[in-house]
Amino acid sequence: MSMVSIIARRELGSYFATPLAYVFVLIFLVLGGVFTFYIGGFYERGQADLVPFFSFHPWLYLFLVPAIAMRLWSEERKSGTIELLLTLPLTKMDAVLGKFLAAWLFTGLALALSFPLWITVNVLGSPDNGVILASYLGSWLMAGSFLAIGSCMSALSRNQVIAFITTVVVCFLFTLSGFPLVLDALGGWAPQLLIDAIASMSFLTHFTAISKGVIGLRDVLFFVSLTVVWLAATAVVIELKQAD
Amino acid sequence: MIEVSHLSRRFGSFVAVDDLSFTVRPGEVLGFLGPNGAGKSTTMKMIAGFIAPSAGSVRIFGRDVQQQTQDARRLIGYLPEGAPSYEDMRVMEFLRFIGKVRSLRGADLDARLDSVVERMDLGGVLQQRIETLSKGFKRRVGLAQAILHDPQVLILDEPTDGLDPNQKHQVRELIRGLSDEKIVVVSTHILEEVHAVCNRAIIVAHGRVVADGTPAELESRSPTHRAVHLHLAEAYAGAVAAIAALAGVREVRADADGKRLLVLPHPEASPLAALARLVHDRGWVADELHVERGKLDEVFRNITREAA
Ligand SMILES: Nc1ncnc2c1ncn2[C@@H]1O[C@H](COP(=O)(O)OP(=O)(O)OP(=O)(O)O)[C@@H](O)[C@H]1O
Ligand SMILES: [Mg+2]
Numbered sequence: 001m002s003m004v005s006i007i008a009r010r011e012l013g014s015y016f017a018t019p020l021a022y023v024f025v026l027i028f029l030v031l032g033g034v035f036t037f038y039i040g041g042f043y044e045r046g047q048a049d050l051v052p053f054f055s056f057h058p059w060l061y062l063f064l065v066p067a068i069a070m071r072l073w074s075e076e077r078k079s080g081t082i083e084l085l086l087t088l089p090l091t092k093m094d095a096v097l098g099k100f101l102a103a104w105l106f107t108g109l110a111l112a113l114s115f116p117l118w119i120t121v122n123v124l125g126s127p128d129n130g131v132i133l134a135s136y137l138g139s140w141l142m143a144g145s146f147l148a149i150g151s152c153m154s155a156l157s158r159n160q161v162i163a164f165i166t167t168v169v170v171c172f173l174f175t176l177s178g179f180p181l182v183l184d185a186l187g188g189w190a191p192q193l194l195i196d197a198i199a200s201m202s203f204l205t206h207f208t209a210i211s212k213g214v215i216g217l218r219d220v221l222f223f224v225s226l227t228v229v230w231l232a233a234t235a236v237v238i239e240l241k242q243a244d
Numbered sequence: 245m246i247e248v249s250h251l252s253r254r255f256g257s258f259v260a261v262d263d264l265s266f267t268v269r270p271g272e273v274l275g276f277l278g279p280n281g282a283g284k285s286t287t288m289k290m291i292a293g294f295i296a297p298s299a300g301s302v303r304i305f306g307r308d309v310q311q312q313t314q315d316a317r318r319l320i321g322y323l324p325e326g327a328p329s330y331e332d333m334r335v336m337e338f339l340r341f342i343g344k345v346r347s348l349r350g351a352d353l354d355a356r357l358d359s360v361v362e363r364m365d366l367g368g369v370l371q372q373r374i375e376t377l378s379k380g381f382k383r384r385v386g387l388a389q390a391i392l393h394d395p396q397v398l399i400l401d402e403p404t405d406g407l408d409p410n411q412k413h414q415v416r417e418l419i420r421g422l423s424d425e426k427i428v429v430v431s432t433h434i435l436e437e438v439h440a441v442c443n444r445a446i447i448v449a450h451g452r453v454v455a456d457g458t459p460a461e462l463e464s465r466s467p468t469h470r471a472v473h474l475h476l477a478e479a480y481a482g483a484v485a486a487i488a489a490l491a492g493v494r495e496v497r498a499d500a501d502g503k504r505l506l507v508l509p510h511p512e513a514s515p516l517a518a519l520a521r522l523v524h525d526r527g528w529v530a531d532e533l534h535v536e537r538g539k540l541d542e543v544f545r546n547i548t549r550e551a552a
Contacts, residue, residue, distance in 0.1 A: 006344045006345055010330070010333075018332055083294050088345045091314070242294065242295055242296070
């Protein structure tokens with residue numbers, strides 16, 4: 001068993017040692033349902049797909065994922081366990097990856113628990129299950145990127161509230177940058193290159209692309225590389241702020 | 245062997261550890277003493293590889309803590325100040341986690357777990373969440389975690405803080421019971437502890453070493469070293485003057501009632517024999533007569549005040 005998986009197991013265990021895990025899953029499913037049925041008009045649309053469910057995911061994650069990520073490192077710092085963890089024979093990257101993996105698997109679990117919706121659309125009609133599967137995958141990848149950002153913000157502060165807020169802000173920027181409102185506002189004066197660059201950094205753009213059922217390499221690579229970069233940044237931040 | 249050479253650590257412009265050098269050899273139990281804020285914990289954090297030095301280096305059996313970090317860490321068991329642990333875990337679960345990270349597996353791990361649970365007397369709380377334990381038990385869990393892999397080098401930052409007298413005794417026994425090839429560095433504010441377990445003591449102040457020697461050597465620097473306590477049954481007339489006239493006596497201090505006397509010797513002199521003879525010749529009745537070894541806390545106060 002590698003160090004990463006030992007760390008990840010411990011972390012996952014601690015999610016379920018407190019009500020945190022159950023509360024998170026419950027809120028995720030309830031909000032997902034509310035968005036799908038009331039705001040998304042699941043029945044009214046009369047279409048057998050999960051577009052109303054997935055299209056709200058970026059907004060759902062914007063508040064729920066930072067709640068998971070904020071404790072990743074802030075708590076270790078606050079309680080002093082970071083001193084224990086980082087004097088054990090493992091590398092910082094082991095610890096960063098282990099913690100991230102646990103959080104990512106956990107959001108994956110929450111996502112998977114929305115399966116009754118999938119069953120419902122399959123009972124009501126004949127949806128394109130390939131598209132739905134791609135949407136699930138895209139949503140999970142996007143959650144990973146949100147988490148990686150949160151991991152880095154959490155490493156920056158011993159205060160979980162600050163970690164939460166900064167994560168929301170940074171994630172908001174990444175989400176918003178593909179919003180038509182923003183791009184239209186820029187459209188008047190900014191050079192096309194800049195607009196494209198900003199749009200290409202957007203979670204929305206890439207997630208929408210994947211959830212149309214086309215798992216494009218570009219979009220997958222976007223989320224994966226964004227995650228890798230933010231995790232590497234986490235390790236650097238920990239190295240720099242170790243003594244505090 | 246721990247080789248600390250020219251170790252310094254600054255926090256901004258504040259120098260917490262200032263060009264510290266010392267070597268600890270196998271078999272040595274080093275008491276690391278100093279006033280609050282002297283830089284003890286900061287030094288221990290650097291030895292354990294938690295924070296990087298601003299200058300200088302630490303080697304653990306030849307492995308540089310900054311360069312061969314993992315190799316060095318494997319040799320060390322570390323109890324950080326305050327004994328932090330994952331409070332939402334159960335004791336057994338936590339120790340098992342540490343064991344796995346320490347690459348202990350299967351029967352090996354079980355045997356080590358049994359051994360530390362017995363040594364730290366944790367049998368009754370194995371399934372309890374750490375957050376619900378008393379302060380002393382938390383400390384014991386921290387100690388158990390540090391000795392789990394039977395390390396060559398033990399770095400313990402205030403290990404007996406918050407323990408009851410029985411447990412203090414047990415921890416001292418534990419440290420004394422470690423084999424001769426081990427190295428222990430233990431910081432403490434309890435100076436009797438130094439007597440009880442350490443065969444060497446270093447006093448630091450303002451991040452610098454101000455004294456280094458065996459506990460007995462340090463005690464001999466006390467003004468009351470080899471002083472004699474004499475408790476007479478009554479206040480005999482002329483007793484103080486007669487004692488003060490003895491060879492080797494520098495000063496005699498008497499209590500208000502004149503029965504309790506403290507006889508301070510000149511350096512290197514030992515007035516006990518002459519004093520005993522005098523008491524005998526005069527036919528005084530003495531309730532108590534004993535030689536002071538010197539007080540470590542006096543030495544501690546003198547040395548660290550000088551350094552201020
Ligand atoms: N992260 C930090 N940032 C700024 N100053 C620090 C930091 N860590 C320690 N210091 C300072 O360094 C000095 C030494 O601290 P250290 O914790 O090593 O003292 P100590 O000898 O362990 O004291 P005590 O007996 O109270 O435990 C203190 O003045 C402390 O305020
Ligand atoms: Mg300290």
